[in-house]
Amino acid sequence: xxxxxxxxxxxxxxxxxxxxxxxxxxxxxxxxxxxxxxxxxxxxxxxxxxxxxxxxxxxxxxxxxxxxxxxxxxxxxxxxxxxxxxxxxxxxxxxxxxxxxxxxxxxxxxxxxxxxxxxxxxxxxxxxxxxxxxxxxxxxxxxxxxxxxxxxxxxxxxxxxxxxxxxxxxxxxxxxxxxxxxxxxxxxxxxxxxxxxxxxxxxxxxxxxxxxxxxxxxxxxxxxxxxxxxxxxxxxxxxxxxxxxxxxxxxxxxxxxxxxxxxxxxxxxxxxxxxxxxxxxxxxxxxxxxxxxxxxxxxxxxxxxxxxxxxxxxxxxxxxxxxxxxxxxxxxxxxxxxxxxxxxxxxxxxxxxxxxxxxxxxxxxxxxx
Amino acid sequence: xxxxxxxxxxxxxxxxxxxxxxxxxxxxxxxxxxxxxxxxxxxxxxxxxxxxxxxxxxxxxxxxxxxxxxxxxxxxxxxxxxxxxxxxxxxxxxxxxxxxxxxxxxxxxxxxxxxxxxxxxxxxxxxxxxxxxxxxxxxxxxxxxxxxxxxxxxxxxxxxxxxxxxxxxxxxxxxxxxxxxxxxxxxxxxxxxxxxxxxxxxxxxxxxxxxxxxxxxxxxxxxxxxxxxxxxxxxxxxxxxxxxxxxxxxxxxxxxxxxxxxxxxxxxxxxxxxxxxxxxxxxxxxxxxxxxxxxxxxxxxxxxxxxxxxxxxxxxxxxxxxxxxxxxxxxxxxxxxxxxxxxxxxxxxxxxxxxxxxxxxxxxxxxxxxxxxxxxxxxxxxxxxxxxxxxxxxxxxxxxxxxxxxxxxxxxxxxxxxxxxxxxxxxxxxxxxxxxxxxxxxxxxxxxxxxxxxxxxxxxxxxxxxxxxxxxxxxxxxxxxxxxxxxxxxxxxxxxxxxxxxxxxxxxxxxxxxxxxxxxxxxxxxxxxxxxxxxxxxxxxxxxxxxxxxxxxxxxxxxxxxxxxxxx
Numbered sequence: 057x058x059x060x061x062x063x064x065x066x067x068x069x070x071x072x073x074x075x076x077x078x079x080x081x082x083x084x085x086x087x088x089x090x091x092x093x094x095x096x097x098x099x100x101x102x103x104x105x106x107x108x109x110x111x112x113x114x115x116x117x118x119x120x121x122x123x124x125x126x127x128x129x130x131x132x133x134x135x136x137x138x139x140x141x142x143x144x145x146x147x148x149x150x151x152x153x154x155x156x157x158x159x160x161x162x163x164x165x166x167x168x169x170x171x172x173x174x175x176x177x178x179x180x181x182x183x184x185x186x187x188x189x190x191x192x193x194x195x196x197x198x199x200x201x202x203x204x205x206x207x208x209x210x211x212x213x214x215x216x217x218x219x220x221x222x223x224x225x226x227x228x229x230x231x232x233x234x235x236x237x238x239x240x241x242x243x244x245x246x247x248x249x250x251x252x253x254x255x256x257x258x259x260x261x262x263x264x265x266x267x268x269x270x271x272x273x274x275x276x277x278x279x280x281x282x283x284x285x286x287x288x289x290x291x292x293x294x295x296x297x298x299x300x301x302x303x304x305x306x307x308x309x310x311x312x313x314x315x316x317x318x319x320x321x322x323x324x325x326x327x328x329x330x331x332x333x334x335x336x337x338x339x340x341x342x343x344x345x346x347x348x349x350x351x352x353x354x355x356x357x358x359x360x361x362x363x364x365x366x367x368x369x370x371x372x373x374x375x376x377x378x379x380x381x382x383x384x385x386x387x388x389x390x391x392x393x394x395x396x397x398x399x400x401x402x403x404x405x406x407x408x409x410x411x412x413x414x415x416x417x418x419x420x421x422x423x424x425x
Numbered sequence: 426x427x428x429x430x431x432x433x434x435x436x437x438x439x440x441x442x443x444x445x446x447x448x449x450x451x452x453x454x455x456x457x458x459x460x461x462x463x464x465x466x467x468x469x470x471x472x473x474x475x476x477x478x479x480x481x482x483x484x485x486x487x488x489x490x491x492x493x494x495x496x497x498x499x500x501x502x503x504x505x506x507x508x509x510x511x512x513x514x515x516x517x518x519x520x521x522x523x524x525x526x527x528x529x530x531x532x533x534x535x536x537x538x539x540x541x542x543x544x545x546x547x548x549x550x551x552x553x554x555x556x557x558x559x560x561x562x563x564x565x566x567x568x569x570x571x572x573x574x575x576x577x578x579x580x581x582x583x584x585x586x587x588x589x590x591x592x593x594x595x596x597x598x599x600x601x602x603x604x605x606x607x608x609x610x611x612x613x614x615x616x617x618x619x620x621x622x623x624x625x626x627x628x629x630x631x632x633x634x635x636x637x638x639x640x641x642x643x644x645x646x647x648x649x650x651x652x653x654x655x656x657x658x659x660x661x662x663x664x665x666x667x668x669x670x671x672x673x674x675x676x677x678x679x680x681x682x683x684x685x686x687x688x689x690x691x692x693x694x695x696x697x698x699x700x701x702x703x704x705x706x707x708x709x710x711x712x713x714x715x716x717x718x719x720x721x722x723x724x725x726x727x728x729x730x731x732x733x734x735x736x737x738x739x740x741x742x743x744x745x746x747x748x749x750x751x752x753x754x755x756x757x758x759x760x761x762x763x764x765x766x767x768x769x770x771x772x773x774x775x776x777x778x779x780x781x782x783x784x785x786x787x788x789x790x791x792x793x794x795x796x797x798x799x800x801x802x803x804x805x806x807x808x809x810x811x812x813x814x815x816x817x818x819x820x821x822x823x824x825x826x827x828x829x830x831x832x833x834x835x836x837x838x839x840x841x842x843x844x845x846x847x848x849x850x851x852x853x854x855x856x857x858x859x860x861x862x863x864x865x866x867x868x869x870x871x872x873x874x875x876x877x878x879x880x881x882x883x884x885x886x887x888x889x890x891x892x893x894x895x896x897x898x899x900x901x902x903x904x905x906x907x908x909x910x911x912x913x914x915x916x917x918x919x920x921x922x923x924x925x926x927x928x929x930x931x932x933x934x935x936x937x938x939x940x941x942x943x944x945x946x947x948x949x950x951x952x953x954x955x956x957x958x959x960x961x962x963x964x965x966x967x968x969x970x971x972x973x974x975x976x977x978x979x980x981x982x983x984x985x986x987x988x989x990x991x992x993x
Contacts, residue, residue, distance in 0.1 A: 109587065118463050120974050121438045122486020122637040129623050129636065144587045149435045153538045153594035155963055156431040162593050183462075189753075189775045190793075191461040193440060194432045197780040224465065224483045231464030231773070254486060254637050309643060309881035315650040317657025339635030343627045349634030350657075351641045351648035354479060362480065367473040 110268070111166050111174040114148040115205060117191050117198040118225045118234055119180025122254035123216040124150045130257035131341035143175075143264065149193075160194045167208050175267070176209035177260075178202065181218040181225045182240040185233035202240050211246040211273060212237060215260060217356060220249035220281075227362035238280070248273055249280040251332075253356035258337050259285040279359065281331070290327035290353055293335040296320065320347060324369040326355030426453075428784065429956050432460070434966060436535040438487040439973025441932065443944070444785060445962060447953050452962065455941070455948040457932050458785055458792040459973050462753075462773065469922040473888075474500045474914050477922065478642045481910065484924070485974050489637040490523045490629070491903035492910070492924070499910040500644045503897025506885035510716035511872055512646035515632055515659075515880075517712060517865045518667065519639065519647075520901070521858045522628040525674055527904040528808070528855040529682055531970045533611075533618040536848070539964045540689055541603060541611040544596040546579055549609035557606050561688045564680040566617065575613040595960045602692040611689070614681055625674050628667055632659070646881025653873050661873075664866055671862045678859045686852040687833050690845060697836055700844030700965035702946045704732030705802045706810035707930065709740060709909070711902030712861070715868070723861055724823075724854065724902060727814040728799065732842055734817040742898065742909065745925065748796040751789070751934035753777060761937045763798055766911045766923040767896065796933040796942060797925050805943045806906025806930045807969060812850035813841060822860070826853045844947075847968040888917035903927055905972050928972045944969065 116124070145151070146166035147159070154162055166174060180198075183190035188197025206212045214237040217223040225234035238247060250259055263282060266274045274282040291297065299305070299319040306314035306323055319325070330353055334345040347353050355365035432442035440461040446454040469480050477500060482493035494516060501508065508516070551572035558567040582588060595601075603611070626636045632649055633639025641648040652658035710726025727737040746763030749756055755774035756764065776790045785791040796803070804810075815823035816838070830849050831838065840846060884890065896913045906927030913921040933942040941949075944966060951961050 109585065116440075118461060119439075120483050120486035122483070122489060125486050125489070125637040128619070129626065131623070144589045146587075146589060146592065148590055149433050150438065151534065152435050152590040152592075153543070154592065155433065155435040155594075156959070158593045158595075158958075159433055159435050186773075186775045187779050189777060189780060190463075191440065192780045192782075193460065195778075195780060195782040200781070224468065224480065225463040227468045227480075229467065231467045232462060234463070253483065308883050309646055309648060309886070310650055310879055310883070315652040315655045315658045315878065317655070340623075340627045340630035343630035344634050346634035346640035349630075349632070349641050349648070350650050351634055351643075354640070362468070366476050368476045368479065369473070 109144050111170045112143045112145050112177060113163060113166055113174060113205060113209075114145065114177040114179065115198075115201060116149050117178065117180035117182050117202070117219075118232070119216070119218060121150055121179075123179045123219075123260075124148070126254040126257040127215075127260055128257070129340055130261045146174075157194070163205070167205055171208045173210050174208070175264070176206050176212045178206065178212060178214050178219045178237045179216055181222050181234035181236060183225065183232035183234050184240070185231075190232040190234075199235075199240055202237065206237065206241045206244055206247075209246070211248065211267065212241075212244055213248050213250055213260070213263065214238070215250045215255045217251040217253045217255075217359075217361065220251040220279075221359040223253065224362055227360075246273060247280055248276065248282060250285070251279075251281065251357045251359075253361075255357075256285075256334070256337060256339060259333070277331075281357075285333045285337075286331040286357065288331065288333070288336075290330045290332055290335055290347070293333070294327055294347060295335060296347060314350060320350075320352040322371050323352050324367070324371050325352035326358075326361075326365045326368075326372070327353040328372060329365075330355040330358050332357040427956055429953070429959050429962070430784070431959055431962060431966075434963065434971065436538065436963075436967065437971040437973065438485060439928075439971070441966070441971050441973045442785070443948070443962060443966060444787065445948060445953075445959070447956050450952055450954065452948050452951045452953060455945045455962075456785065456787045456791060457794075457934060457942060457944040459794045459932060461973065462793040463974075464773070466922045466924070469919050472919050473917070474503070474912060474919055475644045475886075475888075477912065477919060478644070479640075481922075481924070482638055482642070484926070485972055486637045488523060488527060488903050488905060488972060490519050490633075490639060491901055491908055493639075493642045494520060495899040495901040495903075495908050495910045495924075496912075497642050497644050498899030498901065499897050499912045500899070500914070501882075501885075501897070502899055503895040503912055503914050504644070504885055504891045505895075506645035506882045507718075508646045508882055509877075509879035511651050511869060511877065511880050512643075513713065513716035514865045514868045514872070515641075515647045515649060518862060518869075519629060519632050519641075521712065521862050521865075522626070522632075524904045525678065525855055525859045525862075526622055526626050527970075528851050529618055529678070530622050531904075532682060532686070532848070532851065533615045535970065536967045537611055537615060538591075538594065539960060539967055540601070540693060541608050541615075542596050542598075542601040543579060543591055543594075543608065543612055544583075545601065545603070545605045546576065546608040546612050547583060547605075549576060549605035551576055551609070554606040554609045554613075557688075558610050562680045562684040564676075564684075566613070572609055572613060575616065576609055578616075579612060595958045598958055598960050599954055600960050600964075603689065607688065607692070611685065614685060617681065618677070621673070621677050625670055625677075628670050631663055631667055643881055645883070645885050646879075649880065651869070651873055651878050651880055659869070661870070664869060664873075668863060668866050671859065671866065674859050674862075678855050683852050683856055686848060687830065690834055690849065693845060694834065694836070696845040696964065697834075697840035697843045699951050699961075700847070700947045700968060701842040702805045702943045703803065704842055705730050705799070705804045706813055707740065707799050707804035707806050707907050708810050708814045709900040709902055709907045710814075712858070714864075723820075723857070724811045724815055725818050725820060727818065728804075729810070729813055729817065730802065732839075734813060734838065737814055737817045742900075744800040745909075746798050746801075747925065748798065748936040749790075750796070750937040751787075752792055752795045753790050754795065763796075763801075763937070766909070766925055767913070769911075769921070769923045790934075792934040794929050794933045796936040797930050798936055801938075803933070803936070803940055803942050803946070804907075804930055806927045807847070808851040808854050808904075808906075809841065809847045810906060811902060812853055822857050823853065826856060844965045844968040851970070891917060905970050906930060926972075928969075931969050932971060932973065944971075 147163040191198040214220040304318040434441040442458040478493040478496040481496040554572040555569040629636035633641040650658040706729040710722040712723035713720040911923040
């Protein structure tokens with residue numbers, strides 16, 4: 057490119073009617089989302105203007121397209137658009153103009169030209185059953201494509217719970233032997249998981265800005281989730297937390313407690329065992345989030361949530377003698393341990409679920425109040 | 426004779442492959458294959474029916490409300506729950522917002538690039554573009570400076586040498602007919618619609634917590650409390666926010682979307698003669714005008730055979746069967762007979778080539794989609810089917826708009842059975858629905874004012890109030906067409922779950938009698954100027970708005986699930 061990145065961005069901002077002030081505001085929001093000190097705002101702006109336009113390829117496998125749609129909803133639209141255009145999205149089936157072999161050619165060229173430099177985003181799980189025939193693109197198995205593309209990437213983002221942890225296709229009994237990206241491409245370095253069903257588009261944008269700004273990935277937890285978005289329990293940042301602490305609960309849909317915004321714990325809320333920044337960032341430009349709307353959290357950012365968090369409307373267990381508050385804190389800690397442990401074995405989960413159901417039917421399990 | 430393969434078909438939801446036999450520049454035969462499978466019905470077995478909506482919702486993240494709605498309706502039908510009026514009104518708003526947003530995104534972001542040549546827009550004169558835009562609508566963003574800015578954006582992209590998602594497409598193809606100014610206007614509206622969709626869908630955040638995958642669905646109601654005196658509830662302030670978003674959507678639809686369709690269509694009038702199916706249409710019907718049971722539907726149901734608009738039959742869902750003759754499943758008693766969804770019996774049976782492969786064996790099984798049939802016939806579903814049924818039944822708003830569009834283009838109703846007809850029908854029903862939405866806001870306001878704050882049938886919430894065994898069906902008109910879920914519940918758990926989805930109707934393979942599905946019918950006869958660049962095939966396929974993840978999931982396999990249970 058003949059002109060510098062800064063000139064280009066400035067021209068773009070002007071054409072789109074975005075003031076310098078608004079752009080800096082956007083960078084400030086990004087800094088906040090990344091939990092960075094305010095002094096870094098200028099540095100982010102500088103980095104975004106000066107970094108080269110990196111290549112991004114987006115692969116869709118056993119997906120529902122929800123993460124793509126979420127990406128399209130990223131907020132601060134005009135400026136975010138500029139940021140998105142600052143990245144060259146060379147392959148994305150849902151939005152790209154080319155089709156068929158021309159589309160596949162774009163992918164092949166991008167990963168060849170920018171080997172070791174491009175960002176790969178993966179949406180959806182990857183089936184390993186039936187020699188890969190449960191998901192093929194251009195006649196190639198998803199597993200084959202994932203290994204080639206992620207293997208040559210500078211960084212891979214597994215977006216959504218399906219790509220990050222296997223998600224719905226991997227829920228018991230996992231009919232297609234669906235795998236997460238980490239399991240499908242073993243030993244992958246620079247893998248970031250952005251779980252949730254779907255992931256919040258704001259978190260993807262924040263991750264990309266972080267990467268562009270610092271040239272490296274943000275700090276991750278043991279499940280490879282960025283701490284800036286998955287560092288706290290929903291319960292600890294929840295707007296209804298005061299009601300929980302005061303023992304004020306919604307007991308039935310539309311009752312006085314529900315209308316007053318009381319805690320949804322008794323209706324099945326999984327906020328106490330779920331790490332995600334929904335209460336801080338919100339959805340759709342901060343318009344709302346599920347608990348804010350009146351429905352319990354279903355724990356969609358956690359591994360195996362379709363098995364571990366169901367039935368969704370049964371409240372989390374209390375530990376006798378400790379009271380709800382203590383039990384929930386303890387449960388949160390327990391869940392962290394569980395997440396990294398043997399619960400990834402889907403058959404085991406299925407067994408656990410079935411036997412739990414049998415216990416419940418036999419009246420031994422606990423019932424909703 | 427040459428075999429064209431388009432895989433992946435892009436700018437759709439999911440994974441679709443088209444193989445077509447082309448001779449003398451025309452498609453002679455075509456095969457539609459879906460190449461991804463997850464098995465969501467298997468996963469649903471044994472679960473709490475009240476959870477099913479969340480599982481089913483994830484069938485699709487584009488039409489992200491439709492399976493949730495249909496699922497809760499099926500379970501309600503089974504257990505006898507009756508959602509209160511407020512829940513029905515909120516559902517109407519959630520469903521119609523989905524339809525409006527989905528159709529606009531489809532037109533601009535998934536379909537437009539089949540008709541709009543972005544590269545040609547580089548030659549447009551912004552002043553002339555401004556005149557063109559002002560001649561077709563009152564939309565305010567029409568200044569020459571504005572269009573110069575949009576043109577500048579494309580120029581910047583082109584100069585960078587990296588076209589990103591616009592690279593390597595069919596630009597310059599002889600089938601592109603729009604003058605540069607119309608192309609530039611369309612690109613501007615592509616970008617405006619991208620901003621608008623993000624704004625409009627806040628309706629789902631208000632009524633459902635978030636989008637994609639709004640989360641306020643409940644068996645028996647909706648989980649969004651209503652109370653004019655509570656800030657944690659839907660109140661006058663939040664409903665006014667919904668009203669504002671509806672107003673903005675009405676402006677965009679009536680001043681941008683519909684005028685663009687009318688402005689572009691005359692350049693592509695020959696497409697009123699391509700892309701038609703045999704003309705069998707199925708519509709379940711949707712959008713009760715008012716919450717009362719049996720209320721008239723804004724978009725009525727019906728069945729049309731052989732393009733005969735004079736005879737619209739009532740729908741009888743007992744006439745639905747599904748075939749697996751050419752699908753990668755096996756029926757225990759053989760693949761020659763179709764089965765009703767309540768008798769659905771399926772096991773995956775992949776017999777296709779081992780990947781990587783060049784061609785599918787279209788003589789045998791070649792898709793993860795089944796082939797649904799109505800009274801033995803392949804049916805087209807979706808906006809065109811709905812518009813034709815409503816038109817034939819004399820729905821006044823639909824009739825007026827159809828007549829207006831046909832008059833503007835100087836064609837008769839026969840032109841509707843086509844690629845262009847599908848595009849026009851989608852725009853027409855978007856206008857009808859966006860004009861209707863505010864009535865339901867008014868309904869909620871009125872209920873709230875009268876003190877009716879109920880949002881859920883709590884009497885049926887506890888599974889102990891349900892029959893030990895029950896079955897039900899739920900129906901919906903998704904943006905892409907007729908959608909049905911069938912559920913069988915035993916002892917409070919899902920014993921069987923089946924869906925028949927719009928894209929299964931439209932995109933399914935041949936049946937036992939070798940009758941092709943609607944996609945396969947529609948492409949036959951399409952001219953293909955350059956087999957290396959089959960733009961014309963994409964035009965017709967995209968006109969259906971494929972949603973493949975929705976289509977493929979149809980399974981209630983017993984083998985694996987039972988083996989799993991036995992292992993326990």
